[in-house]
Amino acid sequence: MTVKKIESTKKLNFRVDYNRMTVYYTNMRYKDNSKKEAIYQATILLLNKDGFSATPMSKIAKHAGVSPSTIYVYFENKDDMLKKLYLDTKQKMGAKMFADTDGMDIKASLAKVIRNYIDYIRENKEAFLFLQQFTNSPYMSELDDQEANNYFTPMYQLVKRGRQEGVFKNVDDDVLFAYIEPPITEAAKRYFRGEFEFTDVRIKSLIELAWSAIKK
Amino acid sequence: MTVKKIESTKKLNFRVDYNRMTVYYTNMRYKDNSKKEAIYQATILLLNKDGFSATPMSKIAKHAGVSPSTIYVYFENKDDMLKKLYLDTKQKMGAKMFADTDGMDIKASLAKVIRNYIDYIRENKEAFLFLQQFTNSPYMSELDDQEANNYFTPMYQLVKRGRQEGVFKNVDDDVLFAYIEPPITEAAKRYFRGEFEFTDVRIKSLIELAWSAIKK
Amino acid sequence: MTVKKIESTKKLNFRVDYNRMTVYYTNMRYKDNSKKEAIYQATILLLNKDGFSATPMSKIAKHAGVSPSTIYVYFENKDDMLKKLYLDTKQKMGAKMFADTDGMDIKASLAKVIRNYIDYIRENKEAFLFLQQFTNSPYMSELDDQEANNYFTPMYQLVKRGRQEGVFKNVDDDVLFAYIEPPITEAAKRYFRGEFEFTDVRIKSLIELAWSAIKK
Amino acid sequence: MTVKKIESTKKLNFRVDYNRMTVYYTNMRYKDNSKKEAIYQATILLLNKDGFSATPMSKIAKHAGVSPSTIYVYFENKDDMLKKLYLDTKQKMGAKMFADTDGMDIKASLAKVIRNYIDYIRENKEAFLFLQQFTNSPYMSELDDQEANNYFTPMYQLVKRGRQEGVFKNVDDDVLFAYIEPPITEAAKRYFRGEFEFTDVRIKSLIELAWSAIKK
DNA sequence: CATGAATGAGTCTTCATTCAT
DNA sequence: GATGAATGAAGACTCATTCAT
Numbered sequence: 001m002t003v004k005k006i007e008s009t010k011k012l013n014f015r016v017d018y019n020r021m022t023v024y025y026t027n028m029r030y031k032d033n034s035k036k037e038a039i040y041q042a043t044i045l046l047l048n049k050d051g052f053s054a055t056p057m058s059k060i061a062k063h064a065g066v067s068p069s070t071i072y073v074y075f076e077n078k079d080d081m082l083k084k085l086y087l088d089t090k091q092k093m094g095a096k097m098f099a100d101t102d103g104m105d106i107k108a109s110l111a112k113v114i115r116n117y118i119d120y121i122r123e124n125k126e127a128f129l130f131l132q133q134f135t136n137s138p139y140m141s142e143l144d145d146q147e148a149n150n151y152f153t154p155m156y157q158l159v160k161r162g163r164q165e166g167v168f169k170n171v172d173d174d175v176l177f178a179y180i181e182p183p184i185t186e187a188a189k190r191y192f193r194g195e196f197e198f199t200d201v202r203i204k205s206l207i208e209l210a211w212s213a214i215k216k
Numbered sequence: 217m218t219v220k221k222i223e224s225t226k227k228l229n230f231r232v233d234y235n236r237m238t239v240y241y242t243n244m245r246y247k248d249n250s251k252k253e254a255i256y257q258a259t260i261l262l263l264n265k266d267g268f269s270a271t272p273m274s275k276i277a278k279h280a281g282v283s284p285s286t287i288y289v290y291f292e293n294k295d296d297m298l299k300k301l302y303l304d305t306k307q308k309m310g311a312k313m314f315a316d317t318d319g320m321d322i323k324a325s326l327a328k329v330i331r332n333y334i335d336y337i338r339e340n341k342e343a344f345l346f347l348q349q350f351t352n353s354p355y356m357s358e359l360d361d362q363e364a365n366n367y368f369t370p371m372y373q374l375v376k377r378g379r380q381e382g383v384f385k386n387v388d389d390d391v392l393f394a395y396i397e398p399p400i401t402e403a404a405k406r407y408f409r410g411e412f413e414f415t416d417v418r419i420k421s422l423i424e425l426a427w428s429a430i431k432k
Numbered sequence: 433m434t435v436k437k438i439e440s441t442k443k444l445n446f447r448v449d450y451n452r453m454t455v456y457y458t459n460m461r462y463k464d465n466s467k468k469e470a471i472y473q474a475t476i477l478l479l480n481k482d483g484f485s486a487t488p489m490s491k492i493a494k495h496a497g498v499s500p501s502t503i504y505v506y507f508e509n510k511d512d513m514l515k516k517l518y519l520d521t522k523q524k525m526g527a528k529m530f531a532d533t534d535g536m537d538i539k540a541s542l543a544k545v546i547r548n549y550i551d552y553i554r555e556n557k558e559a560f561l562f563l564q565q566f567t568n569s570p571y572m573s574e575l576d577d578q579e580a581n582n583y584f585t586p587m588y589q590l591v592k593r594g595r596q597e598g599v600f601k602n603v604d605d606d607v608l609f610a611y612i613e614p615p616i617t618e619a620a621k622r623y624f625r626g627e628f629e630f631t632d633v634r635i636k637s638l639i640e641l642a643w644s645a646i647k648k
Numbered sequence: 649m650t651v652k653k654i655e656s657t658k659k660l661n662f663r664v665d666y667n668r669m670t671v672y673y674t675n676m677r678y679k680d681n682s683k684k685e686a687i688y689q690a691t692i693l694l695l696n697k698d699g700f701s702a703t704p705m706s707k708i709a710k711h712a713g714v715s716p717s718t719i720y721v722y723f724e725n726k727d728d729m730l731k732k733l734y735l736d737t738k739q740k741m742g743a744k745m746f747a748d749t750d751g752m753d754i755k756a757s758l759a760k761v762i763r764n765y766i767d768y769i770r771e772n773k774e775a776f777l778f779l780q781q782f783t784n785s786p787y788m789s790e791l792d793d794q795e796a797n798n799y800f801t802p803m804y805q806l807v808k809r810g811r812q813e814g815v816f817k818n819v820d821d822d823v824l825f826a827y828i829e830p831p832i833t834e835a836a837k838r839y840f841r842g843e844f845e846f847t848d849v850r851i852k853s854l855i856e857l858a859w860s861a862i863k864k
Numbered sequence: 865c866a867t868g869a870a871t872g873a874g875t876c877t878t879c880a881t882t883c884a885t
Numbered sequence: 886g887a888t889g890a891a892t893g894a895a896g897a898c899t900c901a902t903t904c905a906t
Contacts (some may be wrong), residue, residue: 035866051354053269056900067867069903078901136352138267141409169428171421174403174412179425182402183394193357196390205387209395212385213429251891272875283892288877467870483786485701488896499871501899510897568784570699573841601860603853606835606844611857614834615826625789628822637819641827644817645861683887704879715888717882726880 036074038064040085044130052137079142086134087147089127094151096120101154106162107215111207113158114184118198118206121188128188155180162214169216179213252290254280256301260346268353299359302350305343310367312336317370322378323431327423329374330400334414334422337404344404371396384430395429468506470496472517476562484569515575518566521559526583528552533586538594539647543639545590546616550630550638553620560620587612594646601648611645684722686712688733692778700785727790734782735795737775742799744768749802754810755863759855761806762832766846766854769836776836803828810862817864827861 042063046055057078061068075081097120101112121128134140159176162168168176184206190196258279262271273294277284291297313336317328337344350356375392378384384392400422406412474495478487489510493500507513529552533544553560566572591608594600600608616638622628690711694703705726709716723729745768749760769776782788807824810816816824832854838844 049354051268057902058900068901069867069869070865072902073865073867132352133354136348138265138349169421169425171425172418174406175399175418175421175425178399178402178422179395179429182398183429186394186398187390190390202388202391205385205391206394209385209387209391209429212431213395213399213425215428273877274875284876285878285892285894286890289890289892294876481786484699489898490896500897501871501873502869504898505869505871564784565786568780570697570781601853601857603857604850606838607831607850607853607857610831610834610854611827611861614830615823615861618826618830619822622822634820634823637817637823638826641817641819641823641861644863645827645831645857647860705881706879716880717889718887720881721886721888 035064035066035070038066039071039074039081040088043081043085044089044126047133048126048129051133052139079139082134082139083143086131086139086143089131090148091151093120093124093127093131094154097152098154101158106158106165106167107211109158110162110180110211113155114180114207114210115203117181117184118188118203121184121191122198125192129192132185132189167216168214176214180210183210251280251282251286254282255287255290255297256304259297259301260305260342263349264342264345267349268355295355295358298350298355302347302355302359303363305347306364307367309336309340309343309347310370313368314370317374322374322381322383323427325374326378326396326427329371330396330423330426331419333397333400334404334419337400337407338414341408345408348401348405378430383432385432392430396426399426467496467498467502470498471503471506471513472520475513475517476521476558479565480558480561483565484571511571511574514566514571518563518571518575519579521563522580523583525552525556525559525563526586529584530586533590538590538597538599539643541590542594542612542643545587546612546639546642547635549613549616550620550635553616553623554630557624561624564617564621599648600646608646612642615642683712683714683718686714687719687722687729688736691729691733692737692774695781696774696777699781700787727787730782730787731791734779734787734791737779738796739799741768741772741775741779742802745800746802749806754806754813754815755859757806758810758828758859761803762828762855762858763851765829765832766836766851769832769839770846773840777840780833780837815864816862824862828858831858 039060042060043055046059046063057071058068061071064071071081075084097113097116099116101109101116104112155177156173159168159173163173187196187198187202187206191198196202255276258276259271262275262279266275273287274284277287280287287297291300313329313332315332317325317332320328371393372389375384375389378392379389403412403414403418403422407414412418471492474492475487478491478495482491489503490500493503496503503513507516529545529548531548533541533548536544587609588605591600591605595605619628619630619634619638623630628634687708690708691703694707694711705719706716709719712719719729723732745761745764747764749757749764752760803825804821807816807821811821835844835846835850835854839846844850
């Protein structure tokens with residue numbers, strides 16, 4: 001029956017209404033975005049390490065430094081969280097990928113996209129691997145992919161522009177796409193397996209081969 | 217003094233050599249290989265439909281028409297089964313991919329490999345998708361990849377030969393590889409999502425772009 | 433400006449000190465100790481009735497009136513629970529056994545210990561039988577017995593004192609011990625098998641024979 | 649479809665009747681006692697090492713060098729085997745314990761029994777520990793103890809004789825018994841835990857204390 | 865908003881026993 | 886008599902989620 005003092009760090013942040021004997025919260029920004037982010041980071045890390053079937057919510061919570069039930073404050077359920085995480089991650093990747101690619105000619109623009117992509121990969125190992133795992137899992141088909149695809153419209157526009165300018169081979173867009181991103185993605189996977197290095201020379205080669213493939 | 221065959225009902229199947237007074241068994245395999253195969257097929261199907269985290273052994277057993285415990289007669293545990301399934305599947309794919317590719321010049325040989333690969337993909341949708349999911353999951357890193365890689369030595373030899381003949385760009389093997397298989401794989405994924413058709417024209421295009429990419 | 437108690441329904445139970453604006457909790461134990469105790473009782477009962485190999489966690493849970501998973505809130509696993517239960521039980525027995533034995537001469541003190549032990553046995557049939565079963569099982573050797581032994585230091589001290597006073601035969605402590613507790617334990621086993629009664633006469637006899645055995 | 653030669657060690661031991669085309673066994677002593685013994689030994693060992701709840705039939709079979717189903721040739725089921733093993737073991741112990749104890753006076757006879765018991769213990773560690781574990785488990789109460797008790801009638805006779813000769817204290821038989829065997833058993837347990845040595849001196853002490861306890 | 869306890873519904877795996885030879 | 890394969894039933898344990906505060 002001991003009385004223990006609670007540390008009053010971040011969590012105790014309320015006022016007491018002496019009259020009504022009820023407790024209010026001072027800080028009205030209820031949903032704490034840093035917690036959400038912590039949950040996302042923990043999920044990505046654990047998913048890459050242990051896979052979908054060995055990543056329980058409780059583990060995620062522990063790594064994120066929150067209670068399991070807190071996750072349910074931010075997300076409806078595990079699937080909901082996973083899908084939102086995917087969309088969030090994919091969107092961030094898209095943003096990086098097409099940054100600063102305007103106002104260049106097609107070839108330079110494409111080279112820039114590839115370099116951006118490689119930069120993103122190198123700076124976001126876990127995010128990249130998570131995207132790969134998710135994309136190749138049946139979770140993907142449950143998703144309304146439209147939203148994810150929107151993040152990549154710049155790529156479609158790029159190809160469209162190239163076609164208009166007559167610099168690409170006369171093949172379907174899908175065929176062109178297949179020789180732009182997938183080879184880089186493959187190289188990245190080898191990179192993270194320790195089998196490949198993104199040296200300047202190799203990056204140039206990758207860009208060169210992509211261009212050779214698609215250019216008329 | 218001949219060797220007579222004793223009537224056997226189903227599994228016992230031996231002959232007695234009266235001279236030597238020793239017993240030989242024909243077909244020592246008491247374990248029924250068809251059960252193993254049924255387990256494999258069920259696993260692939262369910263894994264593609266529901267993913268790693270929603271494919272319990274009980275479901276696999278039910279689909280395979282065996283008892284859950286029977287799976288453990290053939291495999292140590294779930295992981296063991298998954299890994300053996302992967303290796304088995306990968307090996308079969310490798311065999312198909314490099315069939316009938318000898319005695320051609322490099323370009324034709326490469327085209328044949330691509331066509332073989334596309335044929336395999338179209339005839340083995342589930343196997344292909346399973347390989348993708350597995351490859352992009354953390355299960356992969358638990359695996360001694362050497363064994364899986366052996367199934368693809370013909371590809372390495374092909375590239376090596378091309379390099380000796382001086383027909384490829386002067387870039388690393390890994391860069392070359394990245395423009396041969398990954399684009400096809402990507403197209404296949406779109407194909408199974410219903411976004412792409414493997415028409416003759418498109419297959420030719422894919423081959424053409426691969427060649428454009430890697431040839432000097 | 434006093435300290436007022438906020439009405440609590442069941443578990444939350446805190447007071448607010450309006451001056452210091454800090455919150456104290458009374459009774460931090462959110463985990464309900466009565467559940468733990470119920471689990472212990474159920475385990476002992478079932479173990480005595482059915483043995484180690486026929487006492488599943490599910491049965492224990494049912495008898496304790498909790499969910500099987502609740503047991504894992506309190507214990508790491510079955511072994512952990514069993515060991516903690518043993519230690520807990522042994523400690524309680526030790527406490528009873530050596531209660532009110534100070535300030536007597538050796539002979540009286542020893543008689544008191546024996547009487548205490550018999551009292552404990554009669555009042556704690558299930559606990560006693562559980563201890564016997566556990567002690568004679570391989571679980572015992574997995575245990576760091578040191579902790580269990582600590583509960584019996586009074587016995588060692590008693591023997592040590594008797595030796596100093598020169599009232600015991602000149603034999604090893606272990607030999608002395610063997611003629612104090614084991615005969616009582618054996619009688620108790622017969623008692624619970626319905627083959628023996630702890631009458632006053634018999635209790636006196638048991639004490640007398642123990643003393644005859646060890647006294648010089 | 650390969651033909652494999654089977655090693656013809658111990659198992660192939662039959663004649664072939666060429667006319668009837670059927671196979672007979674030469675060795676007509678069907679139940680192979682050595683197998684039963686091997687099963688017993690394996691069971692005792694594993695039970696002492698792992699306990700009742702962690703000793704599956706399959707493990708016993710493996711240790712005994714037989715197939716699991718072979719155990720069912722000799723015993724109805726696991727319980728049946730365990731009980732027969734207990735009775736068999738207890739009987740063997742009883743036989744050793746009362747060997748060569750005739751024609752001595754009470755005191756010598758009792759000393760001999762104790763020495764026999766200690767000899768048995770030292771030569772049959774595993775059997776002894778198994779008996780302890782079994783005796784203190786609920787398996788015991790399922791047993792018709794009468795059979796087991798019969799092996800110990802010599803002890804009852806000994807006590808009866810002593811009482812007739814007027815050398816024992818005037819207490820119940822059960823009280824006397826309690827100071828004969830249990831102390832030795834306790835010492836034995838300590839012995840196997842490495843806490844006690846059966847030196848000549850200690851054995852003499854044990855006998856001396858037993859006699860002090862029970863003699864008038 | 866945040867949380868620790870609690871749990872029902874599963875999950876993987878084991879195992880005593882039977883079956884077919 | 887002996888056996889390896891097969892399995893139904895059960896066991897320990899997990900986990901997404903909810904509850905009560």
